[in-house]
Amino acid sequence: MRNRHCRGAPLTAELFPETRRCHRIAAGAVLLGGWAQSQALALKAGVDAVIASAPWRHMQTPGGRAMSTANSNCGPLGWQSDALGYRYLRTDPESGRAWPAMPAVFWSLAVAAAEEAGYPGFAPDACLLNRYAPGARLSLHRDQDERDAAAPIVSVSLGLPATFLFGGARREDPCHRLPLYHGDVVVWGGPTRFHYHGVLPVPDGHHPLVGRFRINLTFRKVR
Numbered sequence: 001m002r003n004r005h006c007r008g009a010p011l012t013a014e015l016f017p018e019t020r021r022c023h024r025i026a027a028g029a030v031l032l033g034g035w036a037q038s039q040a041l042a043l044k045a046g047v048d049a050v051i052a053s054a055p056w057r058h059m060q061t062p063g064g065r066a067m068s069t070a071n072s073n074c075g076p077l078g079w080q081s082d083a084l085g086y087r088y089l090r091t092d093p094e095s096g097r098a099w100p101a102m103p104a105v106f107w108s109l110a111v112a113a114a115e116e117a118g119y120p121g122f123a124p125d126a127c128l129l130n131r132y133a134p135g136a137r138l139s140l141h142r143d144q145d146e147r148d149a150a151a152p153i154v155s156v157s158l159g160l161p162a163t164f165l166f167g168g169a170r171r172e173d174p175c176h177r178l179p180l181y182h183g184d185v186v187v188w189g190g191p192t193r194f195h196y197h198g199v200l201p202v203p204d205g206h207h208p209l210v211g212r213f214r215i216n217l218t219f220r221k222v223r
């Protein structure tokens, strides 16, 4: 399958398991294959706790369409998309309360993964939770709503596999196509901090821990 935004030959096909353990995607961007797997149970429990106080919701794009992913947030700041645009909020607009605290296991995993990828001292103040049902996707975009450009993005995948697109500084740049599995972590920063990325529609399936979903946790330092 070819994403309409991504022209050019795929740069990364399926990698051998030993190559996936730590694979440099581009300067500043790393795949840590299976890195979160041993923590997956605790991470899933953390997701369930967050969702108990800030339930999944489908946000609106600034253009007025519902996003195909369901989202929530934890930590001091939560990412919000609606008719007013994209921004970070200190409270959950659905409840008027502060976002749930970041579970300790989320924090320690994100900090350790950033360090492993060459970004010591990462101190995320926002964690966006994305839930993909089969068919849900995330079109090519850049994470550019954060004030701190020095900190990387740490992205943790749980549940159903998906194909991650990782492109360049321009939308038309060719994309790496990385299969992401349960427990994979991708970290990007430095020269790739504002690179385009996205997720192709998630194929149907069943995961023993997560069921018929892919869940992605994205950690950021916003302020």
Ligand code: SIN
Binding pocket: 130, 138, 155, 157, 164, 197, 198, 199, 216, 218
């Ligand atoms: C994102 O770009 O915010 C999420 C990426 C992913 O779901 O892997």
Ligand code: FE2
Binding pocket: 141, 142, 143, 197
């Ligand atoms: Fe993103």
